[in-house]
Amino acid sequence: MSPSAPPEPEPDPADSAGVPSTGVPSAGAASTGAASTGAPEAGPRRVPGYAAADLERWAPEPDKRPGRTAFQRDRARVLHSAALRRLAGKTQVVPAAPAADPGPAGRAPAFDATPRTRLTHSLECAQVGRELGAALGCDPDLVETACLAHDLGHPPFGHNGERVLNEIAEPCGGFEGNAQSLRLLARLEPKRFVPDRGTGEPVSVGLNLTRAALDAATKYPWPRGGHPHSPRSPKFGVYEDDVPIFEWYRQGAPEGRTTFEAQVMDWSDDVAYSVHDVEDGLHAGHLKPASLLAEPERHEVFAVAAARYAPGAEPDELAEALDRLLGQEWWPHGYDGSSVAQARLKDATSQLIGRFCLAAEGATRAAYGAGRFTRYHAELVVPRATHLECAVLKAVADRYVIQRADQELVRADQRVVIAELGEALIARAPDGLDPQFRALFDAAGDDRGRLRAIVDQIASLTDTSARGLHARLTG
Numbered sequence: 412m413s414p415s416a417p418p419e420p421e422p423d424p425a426d427s428a429g430v431p432s433t434g435v436p437s438a439g440a441a442s443t444g445a446a447s448t449g450a451p452e453a454g455p456r457r458v459p460g461y462a463a464a465d466l467e468r469w470a471p472e473p474d475k476r477p478g479r480t481a482f483q484r485d486r487a488r489v490l491h492s493a494a495l496r497r498l499a500g501k502t503q504v505v506p507a508a509p510a511a512d513p514g515p516a517g518r519a520p521a522f523d524a525t526p527r528t529r530l531t532h533s534l535e536c537a538q539v540g541r542e543l544g545a546a547l548g549c550d551p552d553l554v555e556t557a558c559l560a561h562d563l564g565h566p567p568f569g570h571n572g573e574r575v576l577n578e579i580a581e582p583c584g585g586f587e588g589n590a591q592s593l594r595l596l597a598r599l600e601p602k603r604f605v606p607d608r609g610t611g612e613p614v615s616v617g618l619n620l621t622r623a624a625l626d627a628a629t630k631y632p633w634p635r636g637g638h639p640h641s642p643r644s645p646k647f648g649v650y651e652d653d654v655p656i657f658e659w660y661r662q663g664a665p666e667g668r669t670t671f672e673a674q675v676m677d678w679s680d681d682v683a684y685s686v687h688d689v690e691d692g693l694h695a696g697h698l699k700p701a702s703l704l705a706e707p708e709r710h711e712v713f714a715v716a717a718a719r720y721a722p723g724a725e726p727d728e729l730a731e732a733l734d735r736l737l738g739q740e741w742w743p744h745g746y747d748g749s750s751v752a753q754a755r756l757k758d759a760t761s762q763l764i765g766r767f768c769l770a771a772e773g774a775t776r777a778a779y780g781a782g783r784f785t786r787y788h789a790e791l792v793v794p795r796a797t798h799l800e801c802a803v804l805k806a807v808a809d810r811y812v813i814q815r816a817d818q819e820l821v822r823a824d825q826r827v828v829i830a831e832l833g834e835a836l837i838a839r840a841p842d843g844l845d846p847q848f849r850a851l852f853d854a855a856g857d858d859r860g861r862l863r864a865i866v867d868q869i870a871s872l873t874d875t876s877a878r879g880l881h882a883r884l885t886g
Contacts, residue, residue: 428470458550460785465623469656470605470616471596482552485624488602489556492618493565494595498530500873501565504688504812522754526691529562532684536561540679543768547775547791548783549649549672556620557627557676563600564591566870567877568825575826577645579833580866583859589630589648591870596620596628597656599867601847623786627672632661639667652863659794664787671784674791682767686760688808693746693756698811701746703737708810715814716806721799732799736763763804770797828881829869835884843884844868 455466458480466481475484489495503526527535537558544554565588566572576586596843597617604613620628631638631648634657638644649657662671671675692698702708713729721729736742741762746752774792840861841849848871851864872880 412541417875419467440524457555458482458553460548460783461553461623463549465621465786466872468619468624469659470619472603472619480550481621482550482556482624485618485620486552486556486559488618488620489559489563489596492563492595492600492602494600494871495533495559497528497871497873498533498562498565499528500875501529501567502531502569502874503527503529503684504691504808526695527687529565532687533562534558535687536676536683539683539768540676543679543772544672544675546768546772547671547675549785551673553623553627554672554675554679556624558679560592560596560624561630561676561680562588562592563595564588564593564870566591566829567872567874568822568829571822571825572829572877575829575833576866576869579830579837579869580862583862583866584651585635585865586630586870587635587645587647589646590635590650590653591867592628593649593657594624594653594867596625597653599847599871616656623672624668625656625660626664626670626786627676629657629661629673630669630677632657632664632669633667638747644671650858650863668787670786671789671791672786678767678771678793679789681801681805682764684826685804685808686763686767688812689804690760691757692808692812693743694748694753695812697815698807699741700746702811703733703807709733710805712806712810715809716799716802719809720802724799724802728799729803732796733803735796736800736803767797767801774793828877832877832881832883833865835881836868837862839884843880847869 417755417803453472456478457463458466468481537555540558541551541555545551566576566586573586573588580586595617597620600617601615603616603619605616606612609615626632629648631646633639633647634649634651635647635656636642637647689698693700697866703712709730710726712733713726717724717726737744739762741755743752743756743759746756771791771793772798775789775793778792779789817860836843841852844852845868848864848868851867852861855861855864869877
């Protein structure tokens with residue numbers, strides 16, 4: 412075992428089975444550790460719909476307060492994490508406009524000063540997921556934990572930065588934001604350290620979340636190249652050196668299948684960003700509602716939707732999806748930034764979120780009936796019509812906000828910053844690394860491990876701190 416590898420999970424004295432449930436509560440409750448006297452602590456409070464094994468942690472811990480559930484502790488740990496706070500410095504879609512910027516078409520961006528960040532998106536995703544999950548019988552704290560955690564591995568400059576980091580990290584297994592999220596939860600975020608069984612040295616187990624929480628936060632439950640239906644897919648959820656904890660929390664899980672809570676998190680993410688990215692685009696003046704009635708712009712939107720968000724969808728059904736939304740009485744057909752217009756836009760976002768969530772809730776209930784849906788007991792059902800409406804909104808934000816011409820030079824500059832930052836750190840590491848990542852670099856047993864520590868450092872940066880470190884190392 413390398414010095415940076417996670418230790419083996421410690422046996423739980425009150426539950427030797429250690430096998431995750433598929434949602435059926437077991438007869439007994441597992442302990443999360445032992446007191447300093449060696450006497451077993453009382454197990455965590457039972458959670459309806461979840462087994463004792465679902466509440467286990469890689470490193471068992473005693474409960475701090477009676478009556479508090481393991482999932483409430485998980486939620487608090489993510490909410491108080493530095494990784495979550497850093498998302499405040501990572502752009503969602505619309506960058507904050509400088510105070511002197513007159514805004515598009517000369518309109519003063521008084522209401523454009525605070526567009527969404529990855530942090531506010533994550534908080535909104537968590538609110539959507541918590542309510543939808545609770546309506547379907549999931550533990551709301553568990554779903555909220557997954558939603559709060561889903562973007563933690565997001566690097567500076569978003570998917571633009573992710574592509575460059577993947578190139579830098581190719582020799583050590585690539586970079587993927589979802590795999591980085593797991594790495595933060597299970598290793599990088601400082602919270603719990605346990606002795607390495609070989610050396611006795613303290614080794615981080617990250618936030619030491621429950622088995623069910625780690626599973627709920629996993630959108631792609633396979634390593635690189637391990638997609639069950641498409642081995643060439645760039646999406647994956649675990650790096651090679653994080654496989655031990657992945658295998659622990661996935662023990663007994665159907666191969667390649669996500670939990671019901673992870674599906675609720677994923678749909679809540681889709682709903683939140685599709686609706687709110689359009690809202691931010693309207694606020695910033697990048698999108699005019701009338702554009703969605705005109706050609707050839709409609710077909711440009713449909714082309715983006717079919718290529719990126721709804722593969723195989725026909726233009727006619729995408730047009731029907733958009734027209735259904737445009738035909739709603741609450742749809743904002745004009746926007747001038749006034750208080751009345753902002754209120755109407757906010758009502759439209761509320762209507763859209765409710766529309767998408769109620770459709771999924773109703774279709775899932777129709778398929779599975781009444782009851783509590785947890786873990787692997789059901790699949791979230793999203794009607795095709797609803798999926799297409801959501802896909803069209805994503806394509807609208809993509810076409811008018813992400814792909815706008817004035818951003819190409821910005822994106823090119825961002826790629827240069829990440830690439831040159833990688834080159835500079837590789838050339839001089841461990842110099843230039845923060846103490847946390849310097850320790851990982853020094854403890855690594857080979858070049859792959861040392862490169863992974865450098866990539867961890869870059870991925871942890873905000874947009875601003877990435878530019879600052881780049882200037883310091885290359886100036």
